[in-house]
Amino acid sequence: MKLTLQIWRQAGDTDSGHYETFEVDQLDAGMSILEMLDRLNEQLLHEGKEAIAYDSECRESICGTCGINVNGRPHGPQPHVTSCMQRLRSFHDGATVRIEPLRAGAFPVKKDLVTDRGGLDRIIAAGGTVSLMAGTAPDSDAISVGHDQVERALDFAACIGCGACVSACPNGAAVLFTGAKITHLTMLPIPAIERNERATYMVAAMEDEFGPCSLYGECVLVCPQNVPLSAIGSLNKERLRSLFHPRI
Amino acid sequence: MSVTPDTGATPVTLNKPELPPQFRVSARRQKRLPNWGLKAVMAITGVIGALFLAMHLFGNLKVYTGAEHFNKYAYWLRHVGEPLLPANAVVWVLRVVLAGCIVLHIVSAAILWVRGRKARGKFSAKRRGGLRSFEATLMPLTGICIALFVVFHIADLTLGVQPLASETFQEPTDTAAFAYQNLIASFSRPWSAAIYIVMMVLLSIHVSHGLYTVVSDLGALGKRLRAVLITIGGATAVFILLGNASIPIAVLIGVLS
Numbered sequence: 001m002k003l004t005l006q007i008w009r010q011a012g013d014t015d016s017g018h019y020e021t022f023e024v025d026q027l028d029a030g031m032s033i034l035e036m037l038d039r040l041n042e043q044l045l046h047e048g049k050e051a052i053a054y055d056s057e058c059r060e061s062i063c064g065t066c067g068i069n070v071n072g073r074p075h076g077p078q079p080h081v082t083s084c085m086q087r088l089r090s091f092h093d094g095a096t097v098r099i100e101p102l103r104a105g106a107f108p109v110k111k112d113l114v115t116d117r118g119g120l121d122r123i124i125a126a127g128g129t130v131s132l133m134a135g136t137a138p139d140s141d142a143i144s145v146g147h148d149q150v151e152r153a154l155d156f157a158a159c160i161g162c163g164a165c166v167s168a169c170p171n172g173a174a175v176l177f178t179g180a181k182i183t184h185l186t187m188l189p190i191p192a193i194e195r196n197e198r199a200t201y202m203v204a205a206m207e208d209e210f211g212p213c214s215l216y217g218e219c220v221l222v223c224p225q226n227v228p229l230s231a232i233g234s235l236n237k238e239r240l241r242s243l244f245h246p247r248i
Numbered sequence: 249m250s251v252t253p254d255t256g257a258t259p260v261t262l263n264k265p266e267l268p269p270q271f272r273v274s275a276r277r278q279k280r281l282p283n284w285g286l287k288a289v290m291a292i293t294g295v296i297g298a299l300f301l302a303m304h305l306f307g308n309l310k311v312y313t314g315a316e317h318f319n320k321y322a323y324w325l326r327h328v329g330e331p332l333l334p335a336n337a338v339v340w341v342l343r344v345v346l347a348g349c350i351v352l353h354i355v356s357a358a359i360l361w362v363r364g365r366k367a368r369g370k371f372s373a374k375r376r377g378g379l380r381s382f383e384a385t386l387m388p389l390t391g392i393c394i395a396l397f398v399v400f401h402i403a404d405l406t407l408g409v410q411p412l413a414s415e416t417f418q419e420p421t422d423t424a425a426f427a428y429q430n431l432i433a434s435f436s437r438p439w440s441a442a443i444y445i446v447m448m449v450l451l452s453i454h455v456s457h458g459l460y461t462v463v464s465d466l467g468a469l470g471k472r473l474r475a476v477l478i479t480i481g482g483a484t485a486v487f488i489l490l491g492n493a494s495i496p497i498a499v500l501i502g503v504l505s
């Protein structure tokens with residue numbers, strides 16, 4: 001198949017950027033969008049031009065490194081799928097596809113499709129580690145965590161930190177991400193000990209760089225890990241709760 | 249420091265090293281007016297507003313019990329608690345509380361709106377029809393319309409400011425109120441009735457999304473609890489819409505006169 005690509009080119013963080021149009025031919029519907037970019041880059045290098053910069057790592061939906069806006073949608077047209085797993089069969093032969101970086105005020109573009117998503121790391125860092133002197137190893141059954149509870153915690157722990165939710169949000173908020181990170185720790189007994197401190201610091205770091213939530217519900221449509229909207233209510237609960245239970 | 253975990257199991261000692269400075273959240277980074285605080289203010293003032301609307305609806309529906317009863321209710325509102333309280337005391341308390349809520353609500357909304365635009369950056373997000381995207385997008389617009397409507401409504405039926413009020417507007421006296429006559433006179437003007445009907449639609453959109461937001465802002469997270477409260481919010485909005493909007497319609501078609 002053949003596609004016309006309008007791709008965002010930006011030389012560096014001070015450059016204002018523009019779209020550049022490319023034609024790519026002999027594509028396979030089973031290729032991923034990133035493989036298509038690889039094909040295009042080969043073509044560009046062959047012509048002695050500069051390749052398009054973009055991020056990826058695992059290419060199997062587990063690391064959260066990839067992430068581009070395809071036709072205005074974070075990750076691409078298929079819901080709940082990372083860019084690295086989006087297949088070209090979503091497009092008609094001969095279609096025009098617009099590819100740009102994950103847009104958000106807090107994600108400055110470094111080059112072409114590469115953004116700096118360090119703001120998300122700074123939220124995580126503000127939460128600190130779960131660092132406890134737990135003494136000798138406790139009996140394996142001393143603190144029981146039920147199966148359902150673990151499954152629920154894992155629903156939130158599934159977040160891969162890709163930042164698609166921020167880019168989808170009309171307010172540029174990172175509330176789904178932060179809610180997922182805070183909630184999975186709150187649901188387990190040892191990390192729950194520091195829940196109030198963690199909520200205070202992580203929410204402060206989040207609000208420092210990201211916007212407020214108005215509950216548009218756009219984030220959950222693109223989240224590749226299906227993090228539920230409950231993460232948002234949970235984050236608000238943890239922050240309000242920390243007012244009444246100052247632990248540390 | 250010794251801390252007992254929530255499970256009540258063995259005490260655990262916290263031994264948390266200071267974070268390296270680049271990762272520490274210093275006091276400077278904490279916003280003086282944090283978003284979660286502003287959202288809580290909006291939620292509380294919004295709920296007070298919704299409770300007021302429910303009470304106001306209850307009063308408005310008395311219009312169907314006839315002029316005498318309705319005017320008596322309007323008179324009672326101004327004289328409730330007498331002689332223990334001075335005349336108009338309760339009405340003034342309500343006015344001050346509501347005005348305070350409206351100011352807090354609008355100021356918080358404006359700050360959050362500006363912060364949202366800033367965090368969004370240059371490139372707007374395409375709406376893909378999230379769960380409540382349409383209603384959320386409408387919030388500032390419906391909010392501004394409500395603020396303008398409140399001004400119009402007070403000028404029309406409380407203060408009798410011309411030309412917004414009807415020509416036959418009568419001020420309440422020490423012994424009687426003319427709320428019924430003023431209401432009929434106002435709604436007999438089709439443009440005024442139309443404003444009231446359209447505004448009730450906008451108001452109920454604002455309230456239905458607002459009450460949904462409140463649930464999440466105040467920390468309810470479960471799907472089931474959310475569903476219950478969304479239903480309550482939606483039902484409140486529908487009652488406000490149907491109950492209030494029925495009155496100008498009843499006047500226009502001649503059921504009330």
Ligand code: HEM
Nearest residue numbers: 214290291294297298357387388391392395458461462465
């Ligand atoms: C007077 C003019 C008003 C303006 C300008 C206004 C504006 C807004 C805006 C912009 C939001 C969305 C905030 C966000 O999520 O980012 C909002 C939320 C809300 N509004 Fe209003 N509004 C007004 C009046 C009212 C009234 C009369 C009520 C009473 C029913 C009300 C109830 C609510 C509720 C319950 C929320 C949700 C609060 C939350 O939890 O975030 N508003 N308002």
Ligand code: SF4
Nearest residue numbers: 159160162163165223
């Ligand atoms: S919540 Fe979903 S969309 Fe947001 S960072 Fe985590 S995985 Fe990505």
Ligand code: FES
Nearest residue numbers: 057059064066084
């Ligand atoms: S490259 Fe790892 S999730 Fe896409």
